[in-house]
Amino acid sequence: MLTYLLxxxxxxxxxxxxxxxxxxxxxxxxxxxxxxxxNKARSNGSFYVHPLSAEKVYRAEAVRxxxxxxxxxxxxQPAMFPDTFYKVQYPEAIKIQKKxxxxxxxxxxxxxxxxxxxxxxxxxxxxxxxxxxxFWKQQLQEMANSSDLSxxxxxCQVSEEMREPYIxxxxxxxxxxxxxxxxxxxxxxxxxxxxxxxxxxQFHSWFSKVTKGDVGTSSRDGRPVMDKLKEAIxxxxxVNGLAILLAYMIAMPLGILMAILPKRKWLNxxxxxxxxxxxxxxxxxxxxxxxxxxxxxxGFSFFSISGWSNLQQKGGFLSQPIPFLLQLxxxxxxxxxxxxxxxxxxxxxxxxxxxxxxxxxxxxTKGISKARLYFIHALPNALLPQxxxxxxxxxxxxxxxxxxxxxxxxxxxxxxxxDSMLSQDWTTVYSFVLLVSVLTAAGLILSDILLVxxxxxxxxxxxxxxx
Amino acid sequence: xxxxxxxxxxxxxxxxxxxxxxxxxxxxxxxxxxxxxxIEVPFVKLGWIxxxxxxxxxxxxxxxxxxxxxxxxxxSPETIDRNNLGLKSPFAAQNTNGFWERHWMGTxxxxxxxxxxxxxxxxxxxxxxxxxxxxxxxxxIFMGGLAGFYGNDRFYLPVYKAFFLLFWLVGFLYWIYQGxxxxxxxxxxxxxxxxxxxxxxxxxxxPVIGKRIAxxxxxxxxxxxxxxxxxxxxxxxxxxxxLIESPGLFHVIILIAFIRWTGIARLVRAEFLRIRDLxxxxxAHLLGIKNFHICWKHILPNAMGSVWITFAYSFAGAILxxxxxxxxxxxxxxxxxxxxxxxxxxxxxxxxxWLAVFPGLAIFxxxxxxxxxxxxxxxxxx
Numbered sequence: 001m002l003t004y005l006l007x008x009x010x011x012x013x014x015x016x017x018x019x020x021x022x023x024x025x026x027x028x029x030x031x032x033x034x035x036x037x038x039n040k041a042r043s044n045g046s047f048y049v050h051p052l053s054a055e056k057v058y059r060a061e062a063v064r065x066x067x068x069x070x071x072x073x074x075x076x077q078p079a080m081f082p083d084t085f086y087k088v089q090y091p092e093a094i095k096i097q098k099k100x101x102x103x104x105x106x107x108x109x110x111x112x113x114x115x116x117x118x119x120x121x122x123x124x125x126x127x128x129x130x131x132x133x134x135f136w137k138q139q140l141q142e143m144a145n146s147s148d149l150s151x152x153x154x155x156c157q158v159s160e161e162m163r164e165p166y167i168x169x170x171x172x173x174x175x176x177x178x179x180x181x182x183x184x185x186x187x188x189x190x191x192x193x194x195x196x197x198x199x200x201x202q203f204h205s206w207f208s209k210v211t212k213g214d215v216g217t218s219s220r221d222g223r224p225v226m227d228k229l230k231e232a233i234x235x236x237x238x239v240n241g242l243a244i245l246l247a248y249m250i251a252m253p254l255g256i257l258m259a260i261l262p263k264r265k266w267l268n269x270x271x272x273x274x275x276x277x278x279x280x281x282x283x284x285x286x287x288x289x290x291x292x293x294x295x296x297x298x299g300f301s302f303f304s305i306s307g308w309s310n311l312q313q314k315g316g317f318l319s320q321p322i323p324f325l326l327q328l329x330x331x332x333x334x335x336x337x338x339x340x341x342x343x344x345x346x347x348x349x350x351x352x353x354x355x356x357x358x359x360x361x362x363x364x365t366k367g368i369s370k371a372r373l374y375f376i377h378a379l380p381n382a383l384l385p386q387x388x389x390x391x392x393x394x395x396x397x398x399x400x401x402x403x404x405x406x407x408x409x410x411x412x413x414x415x416x417x418x419d420s421m422l423s424q425d426w427t428t429v430y431s432f433v434l435l436v437s438v439l440t441a442a443g444l445i446l447s448d449i450l451l452v453x454x455x456x457x458x459x460x461x462x463x464x465x466x467x
Numbered sequence: 468x469x470x471x472x473x474x475x476x477x478x479x480x481x482x483x484x485x486x487x488x489x490x491x492x493x494x495x496x497x498x499x500x501x502x503x504x505x506i507e508v509p510f511v512k513l514g515w516i517x518x519x520x521x522x523x524x525x526x527x528x529x530x531x532x533x534x535x536x537x538x539x540x541x542x543s544p545e546t547i548d549r550n551n552l553g554l555k556s557p558f559a560a561q562n563t564n565g566f567w568e569r570h571w572m573g574t575x576x577x578x579x580x581x582x583x584x585x586x587x588x589x590x591x592x593x594x595x596x597x598x599x600x601x602x603x604x605x606x607x608i609f610m611g612g613l614a615g616f617y618g619n620d621r622f623y624l625p626v627y628k629a630f631f632l633l634f635w636l637v638g639f640l641y642w643i644y645q646g647x648x649x650x651x652x653x654x655x656x657x658x659x660x661x662x663x664x665x666x667x668x669x670x671x672x673x674p675v676i677g678k679r680i681a682x683x684x685x686x687x688x689x690x691x692x693x694x695x696x697x698x699x700x701x702x703x704x705x706x707x708x709x710l711i712e713s714p715g716l717f718h719v720i721i722l723i724a725f726i727r728w729t730g731i732a733r734l735v736r737a738e739f740l741r742i743r744d745l746x747x748x749x750x751a752h753l754l755g756i757k758n759f760h761i762c763w764k765h766i767l768p769n770a771m772g773s774v775w776i777t778f779a780y781s782f783a784g785a786i787l788x789x790x791x792x793x794x795x796x797x798x799x800x801x802x803x804x805x806x807x808x809x810x811x812x813x814x815x816x817x818x819x820x821w822l823a824v825f826p827g828l829a830i831f832x833x834x835x836x837x838x839x840x841x842x843x844x845x846x847x848x849x
Contacts, residue, residue: 011686015694022694023706030709076641102649187655192641275842279835281787283794284827287810291817395699402701403791407814418795421705433698433706441697 005449012445019437020210021072024203027430028071033091035061037219050137051092051144052121058089066205070197073204080105080189092145099147105185113176117144120169132162143173149181215431220423225431228416235308235412236405238328240397243335244390250340252386255347259355260374277341283403286334290407303330305409331408335401339393346389351382384454391447395440470843473836480586481593488540488583490527496534497521505538528568541568542580544587544804552578554819573821575812579804585825588806592833595720596785600778602724607731608767608774614688614732615739616762622682625675629682635667685736692729700726700784701791708798715800723788727781734777738770772848779841783834790830806830 035058039047049057062068070086077085080101088094093114100110117140124136143152156163156170156177163170209215215225258267290305307327311320354360355378363377402414409415413432420428480487491504498519504527510516521530528541528548542548548570550562557573572581624632642660649656695703703726704719711718742748743766751761792798793807806826813823 011690011693015690015697018690018694019697026706026710076637078645185653185655187658190645190653190655190659192638275838276831276835279783279831279838281790281827281830281834283791284810284823284830287813287823288820288827291813291820291823395696399699399701399791403794406795417702417705418797421709421797424709426709429706429709433702436699436702437697440699441693444693444697 004452008445008448012441016438016441020207020434021203023430023434024206025071027426028202030426030430035065035089050121051090051141052118053125054090055088055093055118059087062089066202069205070201071203072201073197073199075195075197076192077195078102078185078189079191079193080107080185081193082107083195096145096147100180102185103147104180104183105189106180106183109176109180109183113173113180114144116169116172116176120166120173123166123169127165129165132165135162136166149177152177210434215434216427218420218425218428220420220425220428225428228428229413229431229435232411232413232416235410236398236401236414239331239335239405239410239412240394240401242328242332243339243397246332246336247340247343248386250336251343251347252383255344256351256374256379256382258344258348259351271345274341274345278338278345280338282334282338282400283407285337286331286404286407289330289334303327303408308409308411331401331404331410334404334408335397338400339397343386343389347382347386350385351378354378354382357381388447388451388454391443391450394443398436398440470836470840473832477589477593477833480589482590484586484590485543487538488542488544488580488586489538490525490541490543490546492527492532492535492537492541494534494536495530495532497530497532499533537567540571540580540583540586542570542583544579544584545802546579546583548574548578548580550578552576554816554822556819557821572825573819575809575819575822576816581809581821581825584804584809585806585829587804588809588826588829591716591803591805592786592789592830595716595723595789596782599720599723599727599785600782602721603728603781604731604774604778606724607728608735610688610691610728611732611735612739612762612767614685615736616743616758616766617682617684618740618743619683619685620681622684623679624682625677625679627676628670628673629680631670632682635663635670638663639667688732688736692732695726695729700788704788704792705797713800714798716803719789719792719798723785726788727785730781731774731777734774735770738773739766742766742769772844776841776844776848779837779844783837783841786830786833786837 036047038061039049039057059068067089068087075086085098088097097110097114100113101107104110121137121140124133124140127133139155139158143155146152146155153174156174206216213226217224218228258270261267290303303326307323311324311327360373360377363373368377398414401412402417404410405412405414406418413436417429417432420426420432486505489505491508493503493505495502495504500519502518502522504518504522507516507518511518528546548563551570551574553574554576555561555570555574557571559573561570561574563569570580570582572585574580575584642656642663645656646653646660651657698706704722707722707725708714708718739762748761748765751765756765789805790807790810793803793805793809794811796808796811799805799808806829809826810823813819816822
């Protein structure tokens with residue numbers, strides 16, 4: 001028993017670690033240009049930096065944002081890549097230098113080329129001739145943003161009087177471009193060169209922060225993501241919790257009733273209706289309800305789409321339970337009816353299965369009262385799978401609640417997720433996914449443990465199988 | 468039986484939808500010449516048939532035809548009817564010439580026919596559902612079968628081969644990745660990949676030396692399944708989409724398949740675990756039948772019964788996911804007409820009930836009949 005639990009929990013942690021590695025890399029891949037965003041925010045959106053002077057700005061910022069480290073514990077690059085390639089910070093420069101390197105295979109040459117471009121830019125910056133320097137700045141921007149060497153060459157070939165003041169630099173660049181375009185990576189430069197980076201890497205520092213509950217700050221408004229989550233989670237819990245509660249309160253009696261009533265033709269019809277209710281997409285019902293039933297003409301004015309902040313300010317359920325529940329009623333209803341329909345037919349089938357068990361038939365023949373038979377003997381056995389079932393459907397519930405929250409404007413996790421998604425706030429998005437997956441995994445394991453603890457038969461077979 | 472008729476109808480609408488709802492007439496006589504514009508499109512593109520210049524302007528509905536036979540719904544999903552802009556109700560007076568051109572399901576804000584878009588929705592939902600579930604099915608059956616057939620204790624390897632396998636897999640992924648980085652244009656990488664495959668084959672056929680250990684395949688695959696299952700589907704889908712620069716239909720299909728295969732794999736794994744210990748499989752092993760043959764011919768057919776049920780339910784799930792994406796307006800290329808995108812418009816125009824009712828009805832009917840089918844299959848299996 002204990003070994004089973006330990007095994008289960010250790011695999012859980014392993015899979016959560018795998019998820020967090022994946023999410024970390026997803027976040028890195030989808031990441032917007034953080035430095036650019038922050039600088040833009042600081043200078044009211046009019047931040048411009050020339051690609052050849054950007055590296056300095058980015059390096060200074062990267063130290064602060066903890067970006068000047070290798071990504072992971074180890075790296076696997078072609079041998080032609082330098083060990084310190086991660087130190088290049090400007091996204092455009094990373095792209096161009098990587099392309100040039102893959103094309104030529106000579107890092108020293110690529111770097112000399114880039115540095116001579118930068119030196120050229122510095123000289124242009126210092127010179128006084130304004131029209132000429134503006135022209136060359138533009139030309140240099142084109143050259144720095146292009147991995148196509150022939151385009152760089154044509155950018156250099158302008159009239160002699162333009163070239164004259166900087167002829168030394170231009171000659172040097174042309175020479176380097178010539179050398180670069182004849183280079184190709186050697187056959188063995190493609191071999192992978194594994195490298196151990198040690199624990200001083202970006203993932204490690206991110207992950208150790210995450211385990212302490214600090215998942216970073218939103219790249220949109222600079223607020224800690226955890227604060228945002230803390231505000232949002234209660235709403236999602238309220239909606240989902242009430243929906244589950246409501247569904248059980250409807251489904252249990254109805255399911256039992258359907259199981260103990262004699263089989264008739266209309267039961268078939270009820271089953272069909274339940275199936276239809278289950279198949280009825282909640283977001284459809286939600287949008288129809290919202291727009292047809294909340295209009296005052298129809299007499300439903302208890303729900304308002306902007307009523308959430310009002311509730312938030314006044315302190316939620318405890319201070320004003322009736323308006324709170326009324327406000328929650330529509331989303332909860334939308335979440336609950338499908339679940340209730342499913343649970344009803346589930347309850348019906350488990351209850352009628354239990355009723356046919358030999359020990360219940362024996363109890364019946366012994367002549368105990370029906371109430372005792374149903375509620376003392378049958379119900380506990382039928383209830384067990386129901387309780388376990390809830391934990392298993394949590395992922396589906398959360399998925400469904402995303403759309404419901406968007407429709408009814410509930411300030412819960414789902415809506416915040418979609419909002420941060422649309423505003424490209426990837427830090428928040430991936431922190432959300434991580435948190436939700438931790439919650440879901442915990443729910444799944446809880447249902448497993450519950451099952452094992454309450455049902456000795458499962459425990460025995462599992463231990464026999466050595467799982 | 469009724470289900471069969473319904474699904475055939477859905478399939479018909481999905482396949483021939485573009486011929487039912489199209490602004491190009493089936494037959495027309497224009498400037499004394501007869502044309503079949505609906506069918507002629509590919510031939511015109513090939514240059515076999517010449518159309519008058521008026522046909523190129525996409526103003527099909529207002530041309531002065533001499534004779535014309537229109538399609539059942541004389542609008543394409545993208546057609547903008549300038550006379551009926553701004554949400555015309557199906558019951559309202561519509562500014563159309565004649566009964567045939569009426570918008571039976573109304574129009575949306577920019578004057579597109581809702582019925583035509585609704586018919587297009589069938590193709591989108593069905594192609595996403597069917598393709599993603601077939602991919603998920605293949606992946607799920609393969610992974611689940613592997614995990615279930617070998618379990619943790621039946622995939623025996625010499626120690627050195629087991630370690631080599633892991634090492635080789637990392638290298639293989641590395642070469643594939645490098646191939647993508649260079650768009651497959653580098654000859655050296657192709658040669659290296661070939662060398663790597665050759666090494667793999669050589670080591671595979673090397674003799675067994677020393678102790679053998681069991682590779683815990685079941686554990687590894689279950690770990691992957693557990694990790695993917697821990698992330699709710701919609702969150703996962705939305706978290707993966709930003710990685711793609713311009714997401715299209717194909718990407719959505721692949722991603723949905725990647726999310727949905729775990730359910731199928733779990734079921735296949737359980738079935739394989741159950742069946743592999745049955746006597747007839749042991750007999751097959753004793754007869755010396757190859758493992759693959761046993762899986763393919765003797766276990767899979769018996770496992771498929773319950774797998775079809777999950778197919779039905781996963782199909783429903785995929786269609787719902789597609790609708791969510793359309794409704795949230797994320798992931799699909801801009802301008803894609805689907806049921807979800809039609810329903811999304813209701814959020815800005817609450818009074819336009821026809822934009823919500825008809826697409827929702829289609830989703831509901833498909834989901835309901837899929838559930839019904841799953842139930843039927845279930846009762847058949849048990």
